Amino acid sequence: MEAKTQVAFPAETLELVKRIIARYPEGKQKSALLPILHLAQAEWRWCSPEVMDYVASLLNIQPVEVYEVATFYTMFHLEPVGEHVIEYCRTGPCCLMGGVEVYDHLKKRLGIETGETTADGKFTIKEVECLAACGWGPVFQIREKYYMHLTKEKVDQIIDELGK
Amino acid sequence: MKILTEHIDVPNIETIDVFMKHGGYQAVTKALKNMSPDEVTEEVKKSGLRGRGGAGFPVGMKWSFLAKPEGVPRYLVCNADESEPGTFKDHYLMAKSPHTLIEGMIVSSFALGANTSYIYVRGELMYVIHILEKAIQEAYDKGFLGKNILGSGYDLDLYVQPGGGAYICGEETALLESLEGKRGNPRNKPPFPAVKGLWQCPTVVNNVESISATSWIVNNGGDAYAAIGEGRSTGTKLISVSGHVKKPGVYEIPLGITVEDFIFSEEWCGGIRDGHKLKAVIAGGSSVPILPAELILTTANGEKRRMTYESLSDGGFATGTMLGSGGFIVMDETTCIVHNTLTFASFYHHESCGQCSPCREGTGWMDKVLHRIESGEGRKEDVDLLVDVAKKIEGNTICPLGDAASWPVAAAIRHFRDEFEWHIEHPELATK
Ligand SMILES: NC(=O)C1=CN([C@@H]2O[C@H](COP(=O)(O)OP(=O)(O)OC[C@H]3O[C@@H](n4cnc5c(N)ncnc54)[C@H](O)[C@@H]3O)[C@@H](O)[C@H]2O)C=CC1
Ligand SMILES: Cc1cc2nc3c(=O)[nH]c(=O)nc-3n(C[C@H](O)[C@H](O)[C@H](O)COP(=O)(O)O)c2cc1C
Ligand code: SF4
Ligand code: FES
Numbered sequence: 001m002e003a004k005t006q007v008a009f010p011a012e013t014l015e016l017v018k019r020i021i022a023r024y025p026e027g028k029q030k031s032a033l034l035p036i037l038h039l040a041q042a043e044w045r046w047c048s049p050e051v052m053d054y055v056a057s058l059l060n061i062q063p064v065e066v067y068e069v070a071t072f073y074t075m076f077h078l079e080p081v082g083e084h085v086i087e088y089c090r091t092g093p094c095c096l097m098g099g100v101e102v103y104d105h106l107k108k109r110l111g112i113e114t115g116e117t118t119a120d121g122k123f124t125i126k127e128v129e130c131l132a133a134c135g136w137g138p139v140f141q142i143r144e145k146y147y148m149h150l151t152k153e154k155v156d157q158i159i160d161e162l163g164k
Numbered sequence: 165m166k167i168l169t170e171h172i173d174v175p176n177i178e179t180i181d182v183f184m185k186h187g188g189y190q191a192v193t194k195a196l197k198n199m200s201p202d203e204v205t206e207e208v209k210k211s212g213l214r215g216r217g218g219a220g221f222p223v224g225m226k227w228s229f230l231a232k233p234e235g236v237p238r239y240l241v242c243n244a245d246e247s248e249p250g251t252f253k254d255h256y257l258m259a260k261s262p263h264t265l266i267e268g269m270i271v272s273s274f275a276l277g278a279n280t281s282y283i284y285v286r287g288e289l290m291y292v293i294h295i296l297e298k299a300i301q302e303a304y305d306k307g308f309l310g311k312n313i314l315g316s317g318y319d320l321d322l323y324v325q326p327g328g329g330a331y332i333c334g335e336e337t338a339l340l341e342s343l344e345g346k347r348g349n350p351r352n353k354p355p356f357p358a359v360k361g362l363w364q365c366p367t368v369v370n371n372v373e374s375i376s377a378t379s380w381i382v383n384n385g386g387d388a389y390a391a392i393g394e395g396r397s398t399g400t401k402l403i404s405v406s407g408h409v410k411k412p413g414v415y416e417i418p419l420g421i422t423v424e425d426f427i428f429s430e431e432w433c434g435g436i437r438d439g440h441k442l443k444a445v446i447a448g449g450s451s452v453p454i455l456p457a458e459l460i461l462t463t464a465n466g467e468k469r470r471m472t473y474e475s476l477s478d479g480g481f482a483t484g485t486m487l488g489s490g491g492f493i494v495m496d497e498t499t500c501i502v503h504n505t506l507t508f509a510s511f512y513h514h515e516s517c518g519q520c521s522p523c524r525e526g527t528g529w530m531d532k533v534l535h536r537i538e539s540g541e542g543r544k545e546d547v548d549l550l551v552d553v554a555k556k557i558e559g560n561t562i563c564p565l566g567d568a569a570s571w572p573v574a575a576a577i578r579h580f581r582d583e584f585e586w587h588i589e590h591p592e593l594a595t596k
Contacts (some may be wrong), residue, residue: 073328135412
């Protein structure tokens, strides 16, 4: 549960970081920033200033170059989040498929509003824009997994499963 | 007639062995062993294939605009950022049949003389990134990627790059900024990427579907591709359908079928969900103008509208729309146009990169005013105010996101003005 305090990737992730940097020409290692921020977030759950400074040091760039990027892209959490971050699509096509009702149900079920985390630290909900799954909506995403064709019953099942 | 999805439902088509059993990678062998890069480009030109990312720019022509200064590397970057609401065709294709894209990447990179290519995938699709990376490794293992591919002397490395969640990074110059590890702020065009692109080197950016079609063109010839479709809308197109049809999903259609057939025939969408009537369609992703049922089925001249670039845009914005990305959003009579328009306005407000003030401020205004109408606090002058704000954004920005934000609002008011006015006049009913 606790985020790790010491900011350093395990050895195998560091190997991966090296391989990622090698995808770009000499001197263009800054291109590795987004891939490495994703690795960092997978490791520490959110991008704290310490984590971002560490990423800057790996790429030999200024910390501010990492901050300005991490704040631009919506996938990076700049504040602590729960164990499962539910990213719920709020855009038109999903709404046509019944997305609003299902979302209201999810909020009620967890007893929290958009952007909040449950008291036990299990769930955070966020609203996101179209996830490129519009015909399979309503949709939300938890980490890498897409949950599609959502209904109230399905939402309950998923929460029961993950909340254990 | 299926080109991209013929084998998409074959079990294990995502593995290279099964893919090859169904004719996969023949185009790589043919192009690298028997053709010159220019001959490949020539076939793509003959095919008439147009950019499937939405703008419809001829692919072969873009390739021939690629600058080729001595000693400077050239790049091919595949645009798999797919974030236009209503659009999920590239997601479908890459997730189910990753080698279709990879084979196209190899053939296209060869034609362009690129030795390093990237597929930029929106970061949310991390599971698809893993599918692509696994497939790329298989292609290396079989000798279709790497040094001296099939003994041809041609080298190619192929990588997948994740985005970080930003619609604007689908705009090609923002995408290149993002690939350079920066914020996704669009650049001024010209220069086009074909002249100054990734790391200021000549770069072709093409959509997943455009690149995927090139292997079939190499195998069967540009003329065979051009024989499908109608007029300047050649070949097939992936259409992703969402909303109130019986069978939402992704369909590969030959360009030229009628919109009516597409919506109502069993072969495609299967008609509107039970007991309901067609009200409106957004035919090419959230950026293109919405049309009411009668205008999407029939042009103002009374002709049956067809699924082509030309027919969908017939009548201009007054009575027509655009094929765009092929994100086909269908609404029945239960749909509230005001609410639907509001969700798109919020989308563009959220996604504006903020560089140009008309876009940054204007999208905020439209979001706010629509919100007020939707929540029963609309004012009499609000409808005209929205039209005015939309007009002031259009054409006054660095990239087309500004236009993309203003068109849906302007079009919704053009065709459904009475609904907006009704919301303002009957706040107590509208908020029910
Ligand atoms: N697939 C999706 O998720 C989305 C697609 N779109 C689509 O994007 C379209 C707008 O895209 P843009 O790239 O801004 O359109 P554009 O018309 O500026 O360019 C289209 C393509 O042709 C190339 N090109 C045009 N003239 C050229 C020249 N003289 N020399 C070399 N290359 C040239 C451009 O580099 C670009 O690759 C919209 O029509 C919309 O439908 C918009 C949002 C999302
Ligand atoms: C705001 C905006 C978002 C875009 N998003 C995408 C996208 O997600 N995928 C895509 O292929 N093209 C997108 N485009 C169009 C690209 O700029 C570019 O025209 C396209 O990638 C070229 O490929 P094509 O010629 O094969 O269509 C977008 C354009 C704009 C203005
Ligand atoms: S039009 Fe909007 S998204 Fe495009 S560059 Fe300007 S502010 Fe950014
Ligand atoms: S609108 Fe929800 S995935 Fe596209």
